[in-house]
Amino acid sequence: MGTKQKKESKTRLIIQIIFFSLVGLIAFNHILEESGKAIPFLASASMHAVCPFGGVVTLYQFITTGTFVQKLNQSSIVLMTISLFIAVLFGPIICGWICPLGSVQEWIGKIGKKVFKNKYNNFIPAKLDKYLRYTRYGVLAWVVYVTATTGKLIFLDVDPYYALFNFYSGEVAIGSLIILAITLLISLLIERPWCKYACPYGAVLGISNLFRVFKIKRNPSTCISCNICDKACPMNIEVSKVNTVKNHQCISCMKCTSEAYCPVKNTVEITTSNKEVKYNEN
Amino acid sequence: MKIKQSTMAIAVGVILVGGILASGSMNLFDTSCTDKEPAKISEGEFQGQYNPEEIKGSYTFENVSQYFEVPIEDLTYAFNIPQDINVSELKNKDLKALFEDSAFEIGNGSVKYFVSLYKGLPYEVSEDTYLFESAVEILKDKVNLSEEQVKYLETHTIKNDEVVVSNIDTSTEEENTINGQSTFKDALQLGITEEKIEEIINDDMPSDIISIKDYCEDKGLSYSEIKGLLEEEVNKIN
Numbered sequence: 214m215g216t217k218q219k220k221e222s223k224t225r226l227i228i229q230i231i232f233f234s235l236v237g238l239i240a241f242n243h244i245l246e247e248s249g250k251a252i253p254f255l256a257s258a259s260m261h262a263v264c265p266f267g268g269v270v271t272l273y274q275f276i277t278t279g280t281f282v283q284k285l286n287q288s289s290i291v292l293m294t295i296s297l298f299i300a301v302l303f304g305p306i307i308c309g310w311i312c313p314l315g316s317v318q319e320w321i322g323k324i325g326k327k328v329f330k331n332k333y334n335n336f337i338p339a340k341l342d343k344y345l346r347y348t349r350y351g352v353l354a355w356v357v358y359v360t361a362t363t364g365k366l367i368f369l370d371v372d373p374y375y376a377l378f379n380f381y382s383g384e385v386a387i388g389s390l391i392i393l394a395i396t397l398l399i400s401l402l403i404e405r406p407w408c409k410y411a412c413p414y415g416a417v418l419g420i421s422n423l424f425r426v427f428k429i430k431r432n433p434s435t436c437i438s439c440n441i442c443d444k445a446c447p448m449n450i451e452v453s454k455v456n457t458v459k460n461h462q463c464i465s466c467m468k469c470t471s472e473a474y475c476p477v478k479n480t481v482e483i484t485t486s487n488k489e490v491k492y493n494e495n
Numbered sequence: 496m497k498i499k500q501s502t503m504a505i506a507v508g509v510i511l512v513g514g515i516l517a518s519g520s521m522n523l524f525d526t527s528c529t530d531k532e533p534a535k536i537s538e539g540e541f542q543g544q545y546n547p548e549e550i551k552g553s554y555t556f557e558n559v560s561q562y563f564e565v566p567i568e569d570l571t572y573a574f575n576i577p578q579d580i581n582v583s584e585l586k587n588k589d590l591k592a593l594f595e596d597s598a599f600e601i602g603n604g605s606v607k608y609f610v611s612l613y614k615g616l617p618y619e620v621s622e623d624t625y626l627f628e629s630a631v632e633i634l635k636d637k638v639n640l641s642e643e644q645v646k647y648l649e650t651h652t653i654k655n656d657e658v659v660v661s662n663i664d665t666s667t668e669e670e671n672t673i674n675g676q677s678t679f680k681d682a683l684q685l686g687i688t689e690e691k692i693e694e695i696i697n698d699d700m701p702s703d704i705i706s707i708k709d710y711c712e713d714k715g716l717s718y719s720e721i722k723g724l725l726e727e728e729v730n731k732i733n
Contacts, residue, residue, distance in 0.1 A: 258526035279702030295514035
């Protein structure tokens with residue numbers, strides 16, 4: 214059994230940068246397209262068309278009337294379906310590896326980590342935090358309800374994701390800009406505050422942690438209880454206290470695994486197997 | 496079964512790209528905006544009216560006509576659109592390509608300016624915005640232009656016959672017909688109005704994603720007859 218201080222691989226960072234740039238370029242190209250000057254060979258769809266959460270909010274209208282909520286189209290439903298399929302397999306990897314808003318919060322959080330050291334990401338008392346983590350389900354219920362009853366993207370007025378890539382377009386509601394600014398500011402204190410407390414799409418994908426095919430499992434027989442996995446987790450999940458991570462907040466960033474921060478080989482892994490867990494749990 | 500992060504990343508990429516490509520090949524990955532409602536003027540004398548500044552390049556002449564109540568015939572005449580072009584599908588941004596040989600640009604800005612003058616709505620025109628003489632003719636005929644506006648137009652008018660119309664691909668032969676896969680949305684996009692469709696099918700407009708053929712079979716209608724009537728409408732438009 215080899216133990217060594219490790220860091221997460223660059224693969225995730227590269228993927229985050231790629232998707233951040235891609236979404237940013239698509240948003241920019243859409244604005245250019247409106248004036249007839251789009252960049253060739255680059256998609257110029259609107260941000261709404263390439264947002265899988267659009268599929269969630271338009272689902273009710275699509276099922277009941279066969280039509281889409283204002284500004285949305287089939288692509289949102291397709292992306293939602295693909296994302297859910299991926300989540301069933303690997304958990305909310307969309308949140309941990311792809312979502313640009315998640316990435317930017319994480320990047321800003323690196324500054325906070327340097328400034329506040331161990332206090333960073335631990336400002337809210339655990340007892341209170343435990344309950345606050347469910348507020349995003351309230352946000353989800355509200356968004357789905359108001360969209361279903363109005364047929365409009367009411368969430369757009371407070372959506373920091375849209376604001377992040379369109380703040381310069383003059384088309385962003387002031388509410389979205391304020392929420393974005395607050396989110397980025399709080400990111401200096403808490404890692405991924407939007408994801409933890411408010412993201413309605415994270416709420417949907419988070420449920421997949423309860424039944425995902427490829428689970429994050431800890432092998433208690435090789436675990437040295439160093440708690441590095443707990444410290445590495447951006448969502449404050451205590452990986453060291455469970456054998457299988459089923460927390461609805463897990464974003465599948467895989468920082469806790471033996472491929473990243475866990476210093477012991479083959480101890481925290483992504484696997485379909487239940488075998489070892491059963492043995493150790495008995 | 497264990498999986499490495501790199502394998503997982505590749506699998507996610509394959510599922511994501513494969514899913515998009517597969518749905519695209521089945522014409523299911525439509526990213527076009529289903530809503531072309533421009534924002535309204537938020538304050539002042541014209542509060543509550545659609546703002547010409549908000550007209551996008553992706554709006555079709557039909558969208559502009561619908562929201563600003565400018566007859567599509569006036570838009571067609573004003574912008575010197577050749578008869579062989581499906582006007583209802585023509586997007587404002589297509590104008591730039593259509594008149595690419597023009598010494599002065601005719602594009603979305605021209606549509607915004609024309610609509611603002613036509614409707615008497617406020618709009619800050621930029622110095623490089625030009626209109627065809629046919630547009631000016633309509634404006635002088637239908638609108639009381641201010642002295643300042645007339646003065647601006649005198650120096651920003653392009654003669655219709657000075658511009659060579661380029662070939663642009665706004666529609667294809669195949670798109671201009673109703674076939675077994677055509678949906679009601681396709682029929683609308685071909686320029687047939689909802690009212691006309693309702694008249695032809697003798698019922699309320701169903702969901703626009705429903706295939707016309709499937710609808711006819713469900714309702715016991717003759718698909719070939721409905722297809723023929725819809726195509727007649729398309730031919731009238733073109």
